[in-house]
Each structure stands twice: as C-alpha cells, then as structure tokens.
Amino acid sequence: MRHPSIRLLVIGLFGFLAALPLLAQAQSPYSPDEPEAGSVEAIAKAVTDPRFTNPWVAYVPGSETVTSPSKYLKHIAGAPGELSSVASIQGYFRELARTSPRVMVETIGKSDEGRDILLAIVSDEASIRGLAELKSAMAALADPRLTSPERAEEIIASSKPFYFLNAGLHSSESGSCEMVMELAYRLAVSDHPMVQNIRRNVVVLINPVSEPDGRDRFVEWFYRYLKGKTDYENLPPISPPYWGRYVFHDNNRDTHQAALETTRAVRKAYFEYHPVAIHDLHESIALLLTWNGTGPFNPNLEPIVISEMFDMSFAEVRSLTALGMPGVWTWAFGEGYGHHYMESVATNHNGIGRGYETFGNATAETVDREVGEWRPQGRPVTRQEWYRPLPPPNKFKWSLRDNVNYMQTGCLAALNFVALNSGDLLRDFYRKGYDSWQKGVTGKPLAFVIPEDQGDRRRVAQMIGLLLGQRIEVGRAAQPISVKEGKFPSGSFVVRLDQPYRNYALDLLAPQKFPKDTDAQPYDDISWAFPVHFGLSATPVEDAEIRKAQLEPVTAPVKVTGRVSGPGPVFLLKDTGQESLLAARARLGAFKVEIVERTFKVGASEFPAGSWILPPQDGLAVKLGEISSELGLDFMSAGTVPNVPRHESRLPRLGLWHPWADTQMIGWVRLVFDRQGIPYTIVRDDDIRAGGLSDRVDILIHGDTEEDVKGQVHGLDRKFSPLAYTKTAEFPSHGSPAASDDITGGIGWSGMVNLQRFVEDGGMLITLGNGSALPLDGGMVSRVRRARGEGGVWTPGVEVTASFLQPQHPIGYGYTGTTSVFRSSYPVYNVRRVDRGLIVLQWGSRPPRELRDEEGEGGKPSQEQEAKAPPLLVSGGIKGEEVLEGRPAILDIPAGKGRVLAYNFNPVYRELNHSDYRLLWNALLNWEAVRGRTNGRVP
Numbered sequence: 043m044r045h046p047s048i049r050l051l052v053i054g055l056f057g058f059l060a061a062l063p064l065l066a067q068a069q070s071p072y073s074p075d076e077p078e079a080g081s082v083e084a085i086a087k088a089v090t091d092p093r094f095t096n097p098w099v100a101y102v103p104g105s106e107t108v109t110s111p112s113k114y115l116k117h118i119a120g121a122p123g124e125l126s127s128v129a130s131i132q133g134y135f136r137e138l139a140r141t142s143p144r145v146m147v148e149t150i151g152k153s154d155e156g157r158d159i160l161l162a163i164v165s166d167e168a169s170i171r172g173l174a175e176l177k178s179a180m181a182a183l184a185d186p187r188l189t190s191p192e193r194a195e196e197i198i199a200s201s202k203p204f205y206f207l208n209a210g211l212h213s214s215e216s217g218s219c220e221m222v223m224e225l226a227y228r229l230a231v232s233d234h235p236m237v238q239n240i241r242r243n244v245v246v247l248i249n250p251v252s253e254p255d256g257r258d259r260f261v262e263w264f265y266r267y268l269k270g271k272t273d274y275e276n277l278p279p280i281s282p283p284y285w286g287r288y289v290f291h292d293n294n295r296d297t298h299q300a301a302l303e304t305t306r307a308v309r310k311a312y313f314e315y316h317p318v319a320i321h322d323l324h325e326s327i328a329l330l331l332t333w334n335g336t337g338p339f340n341p342n343l344e345p346i347v348i349s350e351m352f353d354m355s356f357a358e359v360r361s362l363t364a365l366g367m368p369g370v371w372t373w374a375f376g377e378g379y380g381h382h383y384m385e386s387v388a389t390n391h392n393g394i395g396r397g398y399e400t401f402g403n404a405t406a407e408t409v410d411r412e413v414g415e416w417r418p419q420g421r422p423v424t425r426q427e428w429y430r431p432l433p434p435p436n437k438f439k440w441s442l443r444d445n446v447n448y449m450q451t452g453c454l455a456a457l458n459f460v461a462l463n464s465g466d467l468l469r470d471f472y473r474k475g476y477d478s479w480q481k482g483v484t485g486k487p488l489a490f491v492i493p494e495d496q497g498d499r500r501r502v503a504q505m506i507g508l509l510l511g512q513r514i515e516v517g518r519a520a521q522p523i524s525v526k527e528g529k530f531p532s533g534s535f536v537v538r539l540d541q542p543y544r545n546y547a548l549d550l551l552a553p554q555k556f557p558k559d560t561d562a563q564p565y566d567d568i569s570w571a572f573p574v575h576f577g578l579s580a581t582p583v584e585d586a587e588i589r590k591a592q593l594e595p596v597t598a599p600v601k602v603t604g605r606v607s608g609p610g611p612v613f614l615l616k617d618t619g620q621e622s623l624l625a626a627r628a629r630l631g632a633f634k635v636e637i638v639e640r641t642f643k644v645g646a647s648e649f650p651a652g653s654w655i656l657p658p659q660d661g662l663a664v665k666l667g668e669i670s671s672e673l674g675l676d677f678m679s680a681g682t683v684p685n686v687p688r689h690e691s692r693l694p695r696l697g698l699w700h701p702w703a704d705t706q707m708i709g710w711v712r713l714v715f716d717r718q719g720i721p722y723t724i725v726r727d728d729d730i731r732a733g734g735l736s737d738r739v740d741i742l743i744h745g746d747t748e749e750d751v752k753g754q755v756h757g758l759d760r761k762f763s764p765l766a767y768t769k770t771a772e773f774p775s776h777g778s779p780a781a782s783d784d785i786t787g788g789i790g791w792s793g794m795v796n797l798q799r800f801v802e803d804g805g806m807l808i809t810l811g812n813g814s815a816l817p818l819d820g821g822m823v824s825r826v827r828r829a830r831g832e833g834g835v836w837t838p839g840v841e842v843t844a845s846f847l848q849p850q851h852p853i854g855y856g857y858t859g860t861t862s863v864f865r866s867s868y869p870v871y872n873v874r875r876v877d878r879g880l881i882v883l884q885w886g887s888r889p890p891r892e893l894r895d896e897e898g899e900g901g902k903p904s905q906e907q908e909a910k911a912p913p914l915l916v917s918g919g920i921k922g923e924e925v926l927e928g929r930p931a932i933l934d935i936p937a938g939k940g941r942v943l944a945y946n947f948n949p950v951y952r953e954l955n956h957s958d959y960r961l962l963w964n965a966l967l968n969w970e971a972v973r974g975r976t977n978g979r980v981p
C-alpha cells in the first residue's frame with residue numbers, strides 16, 4: 043500500500059509552512075514504502091529543524107520479515123540520549139543478515155583487544171548469491187596484466203561495483219555506527235526507486251564499527267558522564283582517555299605502516315573485494331563536508347582519481363542542497379598530497395578514498411551549537427561559495443538524529459551516483475591500474491633495488507614485509523645485478539615498477555617533494571617514504587638491464603635469523619645499527635652485558651663503539667642461540683674479554699608517563715615496547731603527584747603531546763573532579779590500560795616538584811617532541827631558551843638531516859656522524875655558545891648561523907666543506923632552514939645527580955620512523971653511562 047504522503051507528514055509534524063518550497067524542490071520520486079508504525083513521528087521528534095531532514099530519511103520503511111533497528115534497539119537509530127554498544131550494533135547486523143536474504147555478514151578482523159571487526163554486505167539477492175563471481179570480476183579488473191582492455195569491457199558490462207562504508211573509526215564521532223544500521227536496513231528493504239536502483243547496481247560493504255575497543259569505551263563514557271547533560275559548553279571531557287588499546291585519533295594515520303588491527307581489517311577487505319571506493323565517516327564540521335583536497339595533490343596519484351573525487355563530492359553537494367539541506371560543501375579541507383588515512387587504502391590501490399565530516403556532538407544529547415569563527419581557506423564557514431552553495435546557519439540546536447540524517451542522506455546520494463555511473467567507475471578502476479602499470483613499463487624509473495645487508499637485515503625484512511602487505515610485488519635477485527646505477531649482490535630485493543600498484547610503490551620508495559610554490563598548509567605529514575624513515579637505501583634504476591635480472595618472487599615475509607659462531611666462552615655483538623638491540627637486552631634479563639666505548643678489533647673484524655661484550659656466563663650460549671634466531675642478530679666468539687673501555691648495560695626500570703589529558707603519542711611508544719617485549723610500567727599523573735618516583739623507576743619517558751606546558755602540568759580541568767576511569771560491572775571497558783579514581787588535575791605543581799626531585803636524586807627524565815617543552819619551557823632546566831625566529835621554521839612531518847656533535851656520546855652508537863631524523867612542528871631551542879656541549883645531536887651539519895663566520899667549533903668551514911654539507915631536507919618540505927640549522931635536536935642536560943634528555947623530535951612516531959628508534963634505545967641501554975658523563979659546558 044502506498045502511504046499517504048511522507049512529505050506532508052513531515053511538514054505537518056513540524057508545522058513549518060516555510061519548509062514547503064524547499065521540499066517541493068526535492069527531486070526524489072515519491073516513495074512507495076509503507077513506513078514502520080511510529081517511525082515518521084519518532085524521527086520528526088528527534089530532528090531539530092525541518093531543513094535537517096528530507097523525504098529519503100524521514101521514515102523507516104516497514105517490513106514484516108526483516109528486523110529493523112527500531113525493533114532491535116527499541117528506538118530509532120539516532121534517538122536522543124541513546125548510543126549502541128558494539129554488542130548491539132554487531133548483534134543487529136547479524137540479526138539483519140539472519141532475516142534478510144539481501145544481507146550477509148562476515149568477520150574481517152579482531153581488534154587489538156580481541157573484539158570482532160565485522161563486514162556487512164548489502165545488495166539484491168542475486169548479487170549476494172553471486173558474490174564469488176563479483177569478487178573475481180573485480181580482482182580481474184584490478185590486474186590489467188591479466189585482463190585485456192577488451193576483456194575488461196566484457197566484465198564491466200556484466201558486473202557491478204562494490205562500495206565500502208567505514209563507520210566508527212573515531213570513537214567520539216559517535217553517529218556513524220548508529221546511522222549504518224538504518225542505512226543497511228533501508229538498503230535491504232526499501233522499494234524507493236532510488237534504493238532499488240542502488241540495490242540492483244551496487245554491492246554495499248559496511249564496516250559498522252571500525253574501532254570496536256574505542257566504541258565500547260566511548261559508549262560507556264557517555265552513559266557514565268554525559269547522559270542527561272545538555273549544556274554543551276560545560277560538558278565534562280567528551281571522550282574517555284583511551285579509544286583503542288594503543289592509539290587514539292591517530293588510528294587514522296596508519297595506512298602505510300598498517301600497525302593497527304583496525305587498518306589491517308579494512309585492508310584485508312579491500313583486497314578481497316576491490317571496492318571502487320572506501321568512504322570513511324567522520325564528524326567535526328558543519329554540517330556535512332565531503333572531502334577531496336584543495337591541492338597540491340600527490341603527483342603519484344593517477345589523475346583520474348582527482349576528477350572522480352570531485353565528481354562524487356559535487357553530486358553529493360548537489361543532491362543534499364536540492365533536498366533543502368543547508369551546510370553541505372566540499373573542497374576547502376585537507377590538501378590531497380598525503381594519503382595515509384584509512385580511506386587511503388583505496389586511493390593508494392587504484393580505488394577512490396573519500397570521507398565525510400558531518401557535525402557531531404559526540405554526546406547523544408541534543409544541544410545548542412555554534413559554528414564559530416573557523417575560516418577554512420580564509421573564508422567564514424557560513425559564507426556562500428562555489429563549493430558551498432547553501433551555507434550552514436551560525437547557531438542552531440543539533441541532535442544525534444540530525445547528524446544521522448545528514449550522513450545517511452549523503453551516503454544515499456553517493457550510492458545513487460555509483461549506481462548511475464557504475465560502468466564508468468568500473469572502467470576508471472581498470473584504467474587507473476592499467477595506466478599505473480604502463481608508467482612502469484614505459485616511464486622512469488623502472489625499478490628500485492634494495493640490498494639485503496644494510497647493517498640491520500631485520501629492518502630490511504620489515505620494510506619488504508610492509509611492501510608485501512600493500513600487495514606491492516617484490517622479487518629477489520638470484521644473481522648479482524650490474525646496472526648503470528651500481529652493482530648489487532645476489533639476494534638484493536628488487537621492486538620492478540611494471541605492476542598495477544606502481545604508483546604506490548613509487549610513493550613509498552622515493553622521498554617526498556612537497557611543492558615549494560604553494561601556500562597550502564598540509565593537513566598532516568608530508569613525508570612517509572619507507573627507505574627514508576627506515577634509514578635504508580633503495581636505489582631507483584633507469585637502466586633497462588634491470589629487466590634482465592632473474593628474480594624470485596617474494597611471496598612470504600622474509601625471516602631473518604642470526605648466527606652464533608664459535609663456542610665462546612666470551613661472545614661479541616657488532617653494533618651495525620640494529621634496531622633489535624633493546625629487545626635483545628630485554629631477553630637477556632639478568633645476564634651481564636657490557637657495551638664498548640671505543641672501536642676494537644678481533645682478527646679482521648672491527649667492532650665500533652656500541653658493540654657488545656658478553657663475558658663468560660652459565661647458559662649464555664643457549665640464550666644467545668634463541669635470541670639470534672628470534673631477532674636476527676649475529677654473535678661471535680672470543681677466547682678472552684677484549685681489553686677496551688666499556689661499561690655495563692643494565693636494563694633500567696622504565697616508566698612511561700601517560701598524562702590523562704593526552705595518551706596518544708605515548709600509546710605508540712607502548713605499542714612498540716609491547717610488540718618488542720620491552721618491560722615498562724605505566725606512570726600516571728596520580729603517581730607523579732604522589733612522589734617517590736625514584737623508588738619505582740630509573741627512567742621516566744614523557745612522550746610527545748599536543749598539550750602546551752600548562753596542559754602538560756595541569757591536565758584535565760579540575761572542575762569535573764572526581765572523574766573516575768575505573769572498571770566497574772556497568773563500565774567494564776574502562777580502567778584499561780590504566781585506571782584512576784580521578785583523571786583530572788594533571789600532575790600539578792606538586793608533580794613538577796616531584797619530577798625535579800626525581801631528576802636531582804639521580805633519575806633520568808627523557809622528553810620527546812613537544813613533551814620537551816615541560817623541562818625546557820617549564821623551567822626544570824635553565825640553560826636552554828627558544829631560538830630567535832623559530833616561528834618561521836616549518837617542518838610539518840618531514841625528514842631532516844642531523845649530525846652528532848659529541849662522537850663519543852652513547853646516544854650516537856650505531857649511527858654515523860650524520861644521519862636524518864623525522865621532525866614534526868615543534869619549538870626550536872637554542873643554547874649559548876658556552877653550553878653547546880649539552881647538544882648531542884643538532885639539526886643539519888653546519889654550525890648555527892651566528893657561529894658560521896667565526897673561528898672555533900672546528901673553525902670556519904671552508905667553501906669546500908660548505909659545498910659538501912648535505913641539504914637539510916631529506917624528504918617532504920621545509921622553511922626556515924637558516925633558523926633551524928645548528929640548533930639542538932637532542933640535549934643531554936645534567937641536573938643534580940640525574941639527567942634530562944630532551945629530544946626535539948619524536949623518535950618513536952606512529953611506528954614509522956624505525957631509523958630513529960636507536961636514538962632512544964641507546965639512552966635506555968646506556969643510561970648509567972650517560973648519567974656518569976661530564977659533558978656540559980664548552981670551556
């Protein structure tokens with residue numbers, strides 16, 4: 043039966059006659075659906091303004107056989123004051139699959155805490171039955187080497203695209219998980235002509251909760267602290283201190299390294315289905331921004347994708363604007379150069395990565411909101427522009443259902459576009475793979491060669507593993523390779539670029555060059571090339587001889603095992619920069635390890651400073667056998683302990699400080715420590731306030747943070763005290779990985795005093811990135827100040843040259859005199875000339891500008907030396923080199939009996955900059971030797 047009129051009902055309920063002209067413009071045909079009883083009224087009641095809804099989403103279609111979200115949840119999706127747990131959402135999708143032949147669910151992964159990550163597949167019955175054929179059709183289009191253009195046309199004519207919607211990646215962006223339940227149901231049961239057309243022509247993939255650990259933490263947080271509160275400006279913190287086990291908002295910066303289970307699950311589904319797009323659902327901007335980028339775009343992208351992104355975005359802007367919904371826009375957000383986000387899994391593999399930012403409240407309550415002063419691209423958000431034809435109002439009431447309506451309508455518009463353009467999108471998908479492959483056939487370079495032995499064979503294997511995980515094909519040379527670019531031994535890895543993911547291979551293997559002639563501010567990092575950030579060489583080869591190299595395909599992760607040669611009783615380990623030395627020290631536990639301070643020789647072998655001596659000990663040979671096989675380290679025997687200056691390396695009692703106000707960057711450090719088996723204890727604000735730190739830890743690491751000094755000291759606002767983050771029967775996901783009866787108040791001034799006491803009593807405080815502002819700007823140490831002109835320094839996530847000023851310092855073990863380091867936007871510090879002895883590592887290789895013209899510090903560099911100085915920038919982009927060069931990158935500052943080691947970068951950044959890890963590991967392995975040094979003032 044046709045229902046009287048959804049439109050009239052909507053309008054009647056609002057009683058807004060003014061809405062009539064808006065709705066009359068709607069292009070959608072009248073829906074033949076019978077609304078579920080009460081749904082029209084419930085939705086209208088939950089919407090705050092008639093402009094925030096439309097006929098597509100103003101009702102829930104009724105069904106006698108298929109369970110709706112309202113029946114399962116006992117309320118409409120997006121009902122005020124209600125949020126669904128992971129169990130509810132996944133339970134609903136399983137129920138939907140049970141009751142509808144148009145829906146299937148499967149598990150695509152497990153979260154870091156072991157919760158399922160689901161994928162729902164929604165289409166018509168024929169597509170669900172024929173899923174295997176549709177998948178193989180897409181796999182055929184994905185590899186143009188196996189599929190001729192003629193064959194591709196046949197496939198396109200008989201197939202249909204997958205479209206992937208990713209919900210719930212950012213846990214406090216709470217609406218998408220609710221929305222996808224209704225969307226999936228609507229797609230499964232509605233007879234609206236548009237929905238029928240979508241069902242016939244598209245297979246919709248939905249990941250309903252991308253980060254299930256964080257979803258449960260957030261939903262419990264809502265019920266614990268936010269429910270019933272509607273004064274938006276005075277809400278308690280809107281998010282729990284943790285989302286995932288390790289990582290917070292940065293779970294959307296993990297595409298290249300794929301360190302997190304959330305990323306791995308989406309990538310697995312991508313390679314299985316090859317959807318034409320991954321569409322990630324976020325919340326932050328009024329009222330719906332459909333993103334693509336302002337430029338500059340990444341030159342490695344196949345150009346078609348840029349047009350595709352704008353085509354789809356403008357289709358959405360047009361559709362929602364036609365439905366009378368204000369505040370839908372595109373373009374002025376992000377730059378389009380970096381593709382390291384969740385949806386980039388598609389962009390980097392010849393698909394389309396796209397996303398929404400809708401206006402989210404985080405809380406499920408309806409609240410008064412203001413758009414505010416934000417001026418993207420220098421224009422107020424409330425102004426009409428070519429990319430924002432109908433701007434949002436400035437002040438309004440906003441509800442969870444408003445958010446669900448915008449997001450759902452946008453998704454329907456996107457799916458409608460895909461249904462209407464399915465042939466073109468499939469052809470473009472094939473074309474992008476074809477063109478990418480052909481660039482590797484006819485363009486330059488032809489390949490990259492990566493030697494196996496570069497000091498740390500395990501790190502090479504890790505990098506090859508990451509490439510394989512991205513389905514980039516890698517071969518291994520059966521014989522030595524000789525090309526114009528050089529000679530490479532057999533066993534070298536070769537990435538030939540005549541493959542469908544050639545563009546991505548190039549993006550991951552060659553340094554980034556962000557355009558200089560743009561004022562565009564990148565949204566995030568502008569450097570990610572693996573060899574740069576792993577400290578490895580990958581030589582681009584243009585010589586066609588490389589095509590003749592016999593290559594064995596590398597099909598499984600490369601296992602590197604080390605060797606223990608000889609019977610002992612003394613064992614030696616040569617330091618060639620291996621990342622696994624810290625893990626090895628941890629495995630050795632109570633065994634005695636000594637680290638040498640000078641180069642020595644045994645026979646023909648030279649052991650640089652940093653190498654290990656393991657004196658005779660019971661059970662040592664067996665233990666080293668285990669370690670060498672697990673960590674790929676080589677141990678050599680010696681008859682006696684070589685006579686060389688050395689110190690004992692005892693494993694410190696290590697504390698990782700988790701400020702309650704910002705757990706993210708230290709979370710990455712914890713991830714690396716957990717995966718490498720490094721023991722540590724979590725130190726909370728509460729513990730620092732309580733004092734007695736030296737009874738618990740020898741070293742405290744204060745990680746990088748977005749908080750300023752004030753935030754680092756005072757943490758979350760005390761006015762919400764006490765704010766417990768504890769595990770209870772009602773809130774079982776809270777209290778992990780750390781718990782507190784009150785997470786407000788930070789360490790406070792008393793905590794600062796305790797930190798100072800800890801250092802003066804002999805403790806070591808290591809501060810990373812912006813965490814260094816605490817001792818340096820906060821006044822714990824006095825000989826460091828901000829560099830003049832530091833505001834002009836611009837290093838937004840780039841690789842920068844750095845060099846060691848104190849060749850004997852243990853932090854430099856395993857490195858040569860000049861290296862490079864990943865640097866984000868941090869303050870730039872300076873010390874007086876007399877204090878340059880505090881600098882272990884400096885930016886660039888030349889003295890700072892004021893010392894360059896003087897004698898001293900090795901004298902004024904000759905013109906030849908100047909010419910030989912390596913450029914400051916290795917990958918990405920840079921401004922303000924003159925100010926940055928010569929300034930401290932690592933400071934080693936004695937304080938009382940202890941030490942502050944202040945890093946002006948983050949050596950453990952998003953599991954990406956492996957070549958920087960040792961700069962931190964060395965401090966941990968040699969902490970007592972560092973503490974005993976007398977470096978400081980230059981006389």
Ligand SMILES: [Zn+2]
Nearest residue numbers: 212215324325
């Ligand atoms: Zn987000």
